[in-house]
Amino acid sequence: MSDLPQSDELFARIDHRPSGPDWMDTPANIRKGMYCYAANPKSVKALGLPHAREWNPLDDDWKLPENWQEIIHQGFKERLERFRSFKVFMDICVRCGACADKCHFFLGGGDPKNMPVLRAELLRSVYRNDFTAAGKIFGKLAGARPLTADVLKEWWYYFFQCTECRRCSVFCPYGIDTAEITIMGRELLNLLGLNIDWIATPVANCYRTGNHLGIQPHAFKDMLEFFVDDIEEITGVRMNPSFNRKGAEILFVTPSGDVFADPGTYTCMGYMMLFHYLQDLGLDITWSTYASEGGNFGFFTSHETMKRLNAKMYAEAKRLGVKWILGGECGHMWRVITQYMATMNGPAEFLDAPVSPITGTRFENAKSTKMVHITEFLADLIKHDKLNLDPSRNDNLVVTYHDSCNPARGMGLLEEPRYVIRNVCNHFYEMPSNTIREKTFCCGSGAGLNAGEDMELRMVGGLPRANAVKHVHEKYGVNMLACICAIDRAVFPALMDYWVPEVGVTGVSELVANALILPGEKARTTNLRGEPLPGMEEEDAE
Amino acid sequence: MNRNYIVSFLAILVLALIAYLGVEALGLDVLFGIILPYLALIVFAAGFVYRILDWARSPVPFRIPSTCGQQKSLPWIKSSKIENPSGKLGVVIRMALEIFCFRSLFRNSKARVSDGGKLSYEMEKWLWLGAIAFHYSFLVVLIRHLRFFTEPVPFWVRIVESLDGFLQIGLPGVLLSGVLLLAAVFYLFLRRLFIPQLKYISLGSDFFPLFLIMGIATTGLLMRYFTKVDVTAAKALAMGLVTFRPTVPAGIDGIFYVHLFFVCVLLAYFPFSKLMHLGGIFLSPTRNVTGNSREVYHVNPWNYPVKVHTYPEYEEEFRDKMIEAGLPVEKE
Numbered sequence: 001m002s003d004l005p006q007s008d009e010l011f012a013r014i015d016h017r018p019s020g021p022d023w024m025d026t027p028a029n030i031r032k033g034m035y036c037y038a039a040n041p042k043s044v045k046a047l048g049l050p051h052a053r054e055w056n057p058l059d060d061d062w063k064l065p066e067n068w069q070e071i072i073h074q075g076f077k078e079r080l081e082r083f084r085s086f087k088v089f090m091d092i093c094v095r096c097g098a099c100a101d102k103c104h105f106f107l108g109g110g111d112p113k114n115m116p117v118l119r120a121e122l123l124r125s126v127y128r129n130d131f132t133a134a135g136k137i138f139g140k141l142a143g144a145r146p147l148t149a150d151v152l153k154e155w156w157y158y159f160f161q162c163t164e165c166r167r168c169s170v171f172c173p174y175g176i177d178t179a180e181i182t183i184m185g186r187e188l189l190n191l192l193g194l195n196i197d198w199i200a201t202p203v204a205n206c207y208r209t210g211n212h213l214g215i216q217p218h219a220f221k222d223m224l225e226f227f228v229d230d231i232e233e234i235t236g237v238r239m240n241p242s243f244n245r246k247g248a249e250i251l252f253v254t255p256s257g258d259v260f261a262d263p264g265t266y267t268c269m270g271y272m273m274l275f276h277y278l279q280d281l282g283l284d285i286t287w288s289t290y291a292s293e294g295g296n297f298g299f300f301t302s303h304e305t306m307k308r309l310n311a312k313m314y315a316e317a318k319r320l321g322v323k324w325i326l327g328g329e330c331g332h333m334w335r336v337i338t339q340y341m342a343t344m345n346g347p348a349e350f351l352d353a354p355v356s357p358i359t360g361t362r363f364e365n366a367k368s369t370k371m372v373h374i375t376e377f378l379a380d381l382i383k384h385d386k387l388n389l390d391p392s393r394n395d396n397l398v399v400t401y402h403d404s405c406n407p408a409r410g411m412g413l414l415e416e417p418r419y420v421i422r423n424v425c426n427h428f429y430e431m432p433s434n435t436i437r438e439k440t441f442c443c444g445s446g447a448g449l450n451a452g453e454d455m456e457l458r459m460v461g462g463l464p465r466a467n468a469v470k471h472v473h474e475k476y477g478v479n480m481l482a483c484i485c486a487i488d489r490a491v492f493p494a495l496m497d498y499w500v501p502e503v504g505v506t507g508v509s510e511l512v513a514n515a516l517i518l519p520g521e522k523a524r525t526t527n528l529r530g531e532p533l534p535g536m537e538e539e540d541a542e
Numbered sequence: 543m544n545r546n547y548i549v550s551f552l553a554i555l556v557l558a559l560i561a562y563l564g565v566e567a568l569g570l571d572v573l574f575g576i577i578l579p580y581l582a583l584i585v586f587a588a589g590f591v592y593r594i595l596d597w598a599r600s601p602v603p604f605r606i607p608s609t610c611g612q613q614k615s616l617p618w619i620k621s622s623k624i625e626n627p628s629g630k631l632g633v634v635i636r637m638a639l640e641i642f643c644f645r646s647l648f649r650n651s652k653a654r655v656s657d658g659g660k661l662s663y664e665m666e667k668w669l670w671l672g673a674i675a676f677h678y679s680f681l682v683v684l685i686r687h688l689r690f691f692t693e694p695v696p697f698w699v700r701i702v703e704s705l706d707g708f709l710q711i712g713l714p715g716v717l718l719s720g721v722l723l724l725a726a727v728f729y730l731f732l733r734r735l736f737i738p739q740l741k742y743i744s745l746g747s748d749f750f751p752l753f754l755i756m757g758i759a760t761t762g763l764l765m766r767y768f769t770k771v772d773v774t775a776a777k778a779l780a781m782g783l784v785t786f787r788p789t790v791p792a793g794i795d796g797i798f799y800v801h802l803f804f805v806c807v808l809l810a811y812f813p814f815s816k817l818m819h820l821g822g823i824f825l826s827p828t829r830n831v832t833g834n835s836r837e838v839y840h841v842n843p844w845n846y847p848v849k850v851h852t853y854p855e856y857e858e859e860f861r862d863k864m865i866e867a868g869l870p871v872e873k874e
Contacts, residue, residue, distance in 0.1 A: 014655050017738035048849070082844055084600040085827045091597075092822030095748050098646075098669060100739040101653040107661060117743050134747070134814045141549060141746035169608040173640070173647040173673070174819055175828035177608060207851050208859075217860050218867035244870050289869060290856050304848055311850040319853055339606050339835055347839045365615045365628075369836040376615050383618060410606075412613030412626040412833060419619070434651055434663040438610040438625070467661045 003033055004455050007498050010108075011463070016101060018112035024125065024145055028113070028154040030057050033456030036160060036449060039200035044193055046204035047305065051193030057156070062149070068192050069147055073130055075191045079184050080131070086184050089176045090127045093120060099168035099178070104442050105161055108463030113158050116168035116178040122155055123185055156194050159185035161457060163446035164300070164332075165405035170438050182447070187302040195301060199448035202297045206309050210292045211256035217244075217289035223259050224287065227269045234530070236522030239276045241287055244320070248286035249357060251317050254328025254374075255295040255486035258507070264489040266528040267329060267507030271374070274509065277518055281386065282357045285326065291316035294333040295486060299340075300448040307344040310336055313371075314345050324354035325371040329507050331446065331485035334373060334413070335406035342369045359384040373407075375416040375484060375508060382423045388517040391426050393527070395534040397480040398427040399511070400472045402465065402492075403440035404485035414438075417484050417508050424515040429476040435468035443483075445491035458491065459498050466499035473500050480504050482511060544741070547734075550749035554757050554804075561803035562796040574799045575779055576788040582806035589813025594821050603842040605835040608828040614837075628834045637830055641823060644673055669733070676726035680755075682706055682719035683762075690780035714766060724759040727752055751817060754808050761801035771798050 005013075020026065035057055044052035055063050065071065080087045095117055101107060105114040112118055121143065128135025128144035135144030145151065164179035189195070202212035209216055215223065224241050232238045242248065254271065258264035275285050291312040298305035317325050327337060342348065346369070353367035361380045363372050381387050401421055407413040414437050421428055435441050444461025472478040481492055481503055492505040514527045525536040564570040611622025623632045624639065639645040652666040685702045689695045707715040731752045734744045765771035775791040776798060782789040812818065824830065832838075857864065857871055864871050 008659065011655075011659055016653065016655070018742040019738065023742065081600055082603060084597060084602045084825060085606065087600045088597050088822050088825050088827070091593075092816065092819040092826075094816045094819055095740075095743050095745065096647070096669060096673070097733070097737065097740045097743060098650050100743070101651075107653055112739070112742050115739060115743065121743070132814070138746070141546065143745040143747055166608055169828050170610055171646055171649050171651075173644055174823050175608055175640075175646065175826040177606065177828045180606070180828075208856075210856065216863060217869055218863040221867050221869060246870070289864075290853050308848045308850050311848070315850070315853060337836075340604055342835065343604055343840045343842045344845065361616070363615070364837065365613065365834075366836045368839045371836070379619070380616055383616070409608055409610070412609035412611055412622065413615075414612045415619045416615065432663075438608075439649075464661055467659075471660070 004459065004498075007459070010456075010459060013110070014108065015110045016106070018110075023112060023118060023121075024140065027150045028157040030153065030157050034161070034454060034460075035157060035457070036196035036198045036451045036454050039193070039195040039197045041193075043197065043200040043204035044195060047207055047308070049193070049195075049301075049305070050191060053193060055193075057153075062153070062194070064149070064152075064192055068152075071191050072126075072147060072152075072188055075188050076127065076130065079187065080127075083180070083184070085177065085180045089120065089180060090124055092174050093117065093124070093176055095121075096173065098171050098173065099176075102168045102171050103178075104163075104165070104167070104444055104464045105457075105461045108444070108460040109457075111161075113154070114161060116172075119158055119162055119178055120176065120181045122151070122158060123181060126151065152189075152192075152194075155185055156189055159189065160196055160449065161461075163405070163442045163444065163449060163461065165442035165446060166409040167405070167439065167442065170409060183299075183303070186300065190302050190305075196448065196451070198451035199297045199300045202448075203301055203305060203309065206293050206297065210288075210290045210312060211259075212293055212295060212297060213256045213260050215256060215259065215292065220256075220259065220289045220292050224268075224272070227265065227272060231269055231273060231528075234526055234528060235273070235518055235524055237276065237518045237520055239272045241272055241275070242285075243287050244289055245286040246320050248320060249284040249323050250286070251291070251313075251320060251322040251325045252285050252287055252328065253291055253294045253313055253325060255330040255333060256293045257295065257486035257490050258328065259292075261490060263493065263505050263510070263529070264486055264507065266510040266513075267486075267489065269528050270507065270509030270511075270513035271328060273513040273516060273518065274378070277387070277516055278358055278381075280519070284357065286320065286322070288316045288320070294328055294330045296333060296336045297448055299332055299336050303340075303344075306336060306340065310341055311345050313341070314348050314351075317348070317370075318350050323352040325351070326374060326377060327371050328374050329484040329486065329509060331404035331406040331487060333406075333486075335410035337369060337371050338411045341371070356380055358386050373413060373416065375413065375420050378509075378512060379416040379419045382420060387512075389424055389512075389515045390517055391424050391515050393514050393524070393533050394425045394511055395427070397425060397506075397511075398429065398476060398478045399425045399480045399482050399506075400429050400431055400469065400476075400478045401436070402431075402443070402469075402481055402483040402488060403436055404483055404488055405440060405442050405446060407484060408440045409438055412438075413484075417482075420508055421482055421511060424511045429472050429478055431468040431472050435464065441465040441468065443485070443488050443491050443495065445495075446487055450487055450491045455494070459495065462491070462495040463499065466495050469496070469503055470500045473503055478503065480506055482506050482508055484508050544744075546744060546746040547749040547753075550746050550753050553750060554753040557754075557803065557807055558757060558800050561800045565799040566796040571790045571794075571799065574803055575790040575794075576783070578806045579783055579802065580788075582809040586809035586812055589810075590818075590821060593813050593818055594825075597822065597825050601843045602827050602831065603844060605831045605833070605840050606827055607831050607833045609833050613833065626833050628832060628837070630832065633830060633832055637824070640829055644670055647673060672726055672729045672733070675722055676730060679719040679722040679726060683723055683759075686717065686719065690777045691784045693781060712767070717766075720759060720763050720766070724756065724763065727755050727759060731756070747815060751808070751811070751815065754804055754811070758801060758804045758808065761797055761804065765797055765801065769795065769797055771795065
């Protein structure tokens with residue numbers, strides 16, 4: 001952290017005009033603050049992934065297996081045969097440059113290889129060399145180059161400087177999706193054991209304990225029971241969450257980050273209060289310690305690893321005999337659920353099409369996956385007037401909403417969270433239209449890059465988002481950034497501190513819980529964070 | 543100086559010389575007027591089909607549309623049927639908008655860093671406009687050229703031509719498309735020369751087709767307005783090609799063969815280059831699939847079983863702790 005430049009210094013450094021020699025002749029300069037540590041070999045081994053070893057990105061020798069070029073070539077070929085997206089995206093880019101200034105890492109840092117087009121060219125150049133006639137004949141003129149150790153290092157550096165947010169794909173005239181390119185690039189790197197530890201270790205944890213943080217079942221229960229005490233203190237009402245309960249109607253899965261660290265913990269308390277409130281109205285829901293992770297860092301490793309971790313959701317739903325699954329607020333978790341889960345681990349014929357037990361609404365849009373997003377569930381409840389809400393309890397907040405990348409561009413979940421926020425907050429303002437909805441900017445730390453050692457990278461990548469927050473902070477006095485992603489909740493506090501101090505971060509469910517009037521609650525004087533409610537500042541002081 | 547465009551430019555000059563001298567000095571008009579056009583056409587057709595089939599051979603294992611609008615969820619929330627299509631019709635319209643209107647390119651913006659510590663994004667339609675001008679003028683030029691390959695000339699070709707010449711200036715009348723094509727191609731070239739980001743990413747294979755099309759347009763304009771090619775002879779050659787009774791009429795000058803040779807090179811080069819975006823755009827999985835993967839089960843043809851950490855394995859490791867914490871277990 002101490003090496004991180006001041007924010008105005010970092011901003012002044014931005015230059016979007018690349019110059020200098022040909023990019024192919026410019027090897028990557030792996031710089032402190034801009035990369036994550038290498039994977040711990042124990043974590044790589046835990047899943048039986050290949051070539052686990054100690055290595056250091058700053059060393060010259062990455063201790064690659066002897067036939068590494070052959071492994072990559074073969075891996076490349078297999079993926080071209082398996083994914084039409086990959087093959088088409090390798091071939092059809094015309095380098096029109098529309099994507100160049102759409103990437104948050106390029107906008108915030110100006111490194112030309114963070115232009116999506118060049119990030120993809122890192123792979124394409126090798127593809128042309130190995131697999132196309134033009135590349136073989138014309139070489140560098142046709143944009144081809146052989147795979148050398150320097151090229152491999154460049155891949156590693158830049159594929160772990162992409163958060164797979166897909167913003168560039170919205171602007172690409174052919175829909176070329178850099179997330180697909182990065183996913184393939186990372187898969188290839190993983191064939192050589194070149195993961196980062198911030199991904200590999202959560203993956204190993206999740207495989208064994210059911211969640212990224214490695215929380216064991218008894219501890220998971222303890223943590224939630226700790227929240228029960230907190231909630232009782234604030235509201236006077238005691239929750240009674242159930243765990244691994246067979247015969248429940250609904251299984252609830254959310255990212256473990258919300259169990260673990262502020263401000264996600266308040267979102268987690270929000271879920272618990274909502275479920276408690278709905279209990280009398282007929283909600284029968286259970287948490288699971290085995291499937292205690294909604295997120296999936298396997299997605300940032302390989303398709304196969306993603307599948308291996310994701311399998312637990314359906315497996316647990318089947319074991320417990322629930323009818324359907326409710327999912328909490330998380331970004332990439334919902335990309336995986338929406339675009340991969342049923343295909344990989346389904347069809348989930350042992351589950352029913354989700355029906356809200358309170359409103360009777362059948363979630364037709366989720367009838368195959370059998371999993372409903374908490375804001376869809378909430379929006380339906382509010383629409384049917386099933387929640388007793390007092391939005392004035394959030395009157396000290398001036399809220400803006402950050403569309404998390406994956407629910408926005410991998411799902412289209414845009415209106416539901418806004419509808420919920422508008423019903424639980426009186427002061428809501430949108431950020432500029434070029435920075436929200438399908439054009440939303442990434443937090444800068446997604447896809448497994450939310451480590452501590454790459455703080456400069458995170459501040460660079462988060463700049464466009466923070467800058468839009470700053471705009472509404474100055475214009476409307478926005479002091480709270482709402483989001484529906486656990487990584488957002490984990491990384492935004494640092495980003496806001498750096499670029500827009502005085503703006504807090506919250507999950508949507510926390511806002512709901514603050515406004516939600518629980519039957520039999522005492523006169524509440526504070527919100528879930530223990531801060532005085534509007535008009536209660538003096539009571540609190542007494 | 544940039545090697546990428548210098549080499550591409552020189553390559554075009556050499557190609558022009560080959561055709562010009564080949565016909566004018568060596569008398570190879572059969573080669574340039576008959577053999578190469580047929581060869582180029584075969585390479586183009588076979589290559590194009592091969593590339594499409596090759597792409598199509600790889601499956602689409604997952605539905606990965608880039609959703610650019612509200613999903614279809616609760617009935618009272620208005621969904622974006624085109625930008626995030628949940629049905630086939632929406633996909634067709636989305637694709638049509640991409641292919642005919644360059645929808646995604648139309649979203650383009652330009653980022654600016656301002657002194658007040660702000661990033662801002664402004665509308666940027668020049669690239670979209672240049673691309674539209676280039677592709678549509680090229681299309682009109684192509685349609686107009688059908689008059690050389692048909693007898694009688696279909697009425698719709700005549701209509702396109704008369705619309706194209708609506709300005710009614712000059713003799714022969716100026717056709718807008720040819721001039722626009724050259725201007726648009728020149729604009730696309732200048733972008734690559736003067737916008738630093740574009741300059742940095744451009745390859746030789748980005749400049750080559752631009753120069754080639756510039757060459758085609760320039761020789762075409764030269765023939766029509768300045769050297770006044772013998773149109774009857776040119777048509778006789780073209781009709782010979784399409785009726786498989788090829789002839790090389792006398793009286794066609796070298797410039798025509800340069801024009802024709804450029805077109806042949808473009809056709810033969812097409813399937814092996816980025817120009818295949820013409821075919822690829824139809825197959826792009828982020829645009830051409832429905833966004834209903836939560837509603838309708840999608841099959842991955844190569845889905846294979848993987849090793850997972852099962853619940854019994856999990857309980858085996860943590861059973862004592864679970865019992866102590868009061869968590870239900872399968873085996874006491």
